[in-house]
Each structure stands twice: as C-alpha cells, then as structure tokens.
Amino acid sequence: MGAARPPPAGISAKPPANGRSTKLNRILDMTNDEAIARAAIAHLQTTYNAKGDHGKFDEMMTVFAPDAVFEVPGERHEGVAAIEAYMRGVLANATLAPGKSSPARHNLTTRQVEFISPEEATGISLFLLIRDGEIVQTGVYFDRYALVNGEWKMSYRRVKMEVDRV
Structure with missing residues (x-):
C-alpha cells in the first residue's frame, strides 16, 4: 500500500474535537425546527408519489404551493391547476391508467434536502x-420547497428522466 491520500479540499483530516464524526455532529446539532421541516418535506415527497399512483389528484395537489412550477422534459406547467391537468393526462395514458394488471408504484431513494433559509429548502x-x-x-426529482402560511410546500419540481420505457 502507498501513502495515505490527503482528504478532499474542504474536508479536515482530523476528527472534530468532540470525538464525534462530522456527519454525527450535523445530525446531533440539528434543531427541532429543522427536524420537523425535514419530516414535513419527506411527507410531501411521499404524498406526491402515493396519491399520484392512486389517481387521488385533489390530495396530490396539496403538496404544491399555489404558484408552483413543474417541469418534465419538454414541458413546463405553472400553477396548481396546470400541474393537475398535466397529471390527469398522465393517468389517462395507458402506462398509468387504471385497469392494468398491476398498479404503478413510484419508489423514492436517496433523498437529500438542504436548507437555504428557515423558510426555503432545495432537494434531490x-x-x-x-x-x-x-x-x-428511473429519474431524479430536483425540488425547491417553501414555507407557505406555516406549511411546507413544493414550489418547484423538475423531473429528469434517466430511463423511460413507458
């Protein structure tokens, strides 16, 4: 074996003085407000997919801010009404339509949320x-979240498709 490599720029080779890992420090230093916000945002993500998979658009639309923007390759939809109209069209598509031999199931993985301020966050x-x-x-959701009247809402979602066999 060769000599140990130095850590990447911005990463200290020494553990924090308190003996905990940097990642553990970040988790343990999280405020209650941040933990609650993270749980609320995770709930938005789950609600979006679960309600969409079941065609419950009234409930699905509750995740969006009134002026939300939703982008898929080649299309941009602004406002909840436009987003809902697009989603209803997707459900009418044979791929997601009721009556298939099995229902559509979206599965989320590798969620990452970063707070810009106490009222704004981004997510992938x-x-x-x-x-x-x-x-x-398969694909990636690029999101922005905003605190609207005391509730976290999705203010922007861009969908990047990686595999699309639909």
Whole structure:
C-alpha cells in the first residue's frame, strides 16, 4: 500500500474535537425546527408519489404551493391547476391508467434536502417507477420547497428522466 491520500479540499483530516464524526455532529446539532421541516418535506415527497399512483389528484395537489412550477422534459406547467391537468393526462395514458394488471408504484431513494433559509429548502431525490414487476422509469426529482402560511410546500419540481420505457 502507498501513502495515505490527503482528504478532499474542504474536508479536515482530523476528527472534530468532540470525538464525534462530522456527519454525527450535523445530525446531533440539528434543531427541532429543522427536524420537523425535514419530516414535513419527506411527507410531501411521499404524498406526491402515493396519491399520484392512486389517481387521488385533489390530495396530490396539496403538496404544491399555489404558484408552483413543474417541469418534465419538454414541458413546463405553472400553477396548481396546470400541474393537475398535466397529471390527469398522465393517468389517462395507458402506462398509468387504471385497469392494468398491476398498479404503478413510484419508489423514492436517496433523498437529500438542504436548507437555504428557515423558510426555503432545495432537494434531490431519485425515483423508480415499477409496473407489472418491471422498472419502467428511473429519474431524479430536483425540488425547491417553501414555507407557505406555516406549511411546507413544493414550489418547484423538475423531473429528469434517466430511463423511460413507458
């Protein structure tokens, strides 16, 4: 074995003085407000996929801020009404339509949320869409979240498709 490599720029080679890892410090130093915000944002992400998979658009739309923007490759939808109209069209598509041999199931993985301020956050999450036991889509959600009237809402979502067999 050769000599140990130096850590990447911005990463200290020494552990924090308190003996905990840097990652553990960040988790343990999280405020109650941040923990609550993270849970609320995770709930938004889950609600979006679960309600969409079941065609419950009234409930799905509750995750969005009134002026939210939703982008998919080649399309941009502004405002909850436009987003809902787009989603209803997706459900009418044969891929997600009711009556298939199995329902569509979105699975989220690798969620990361960073706070810009106490009222704003950004997020990235990976998704898989499974249909009839097969992965038919994979991609990345790029999100922005905002505190609206005391509730976390999705203010922006861009969907990047990586695999699309739909």
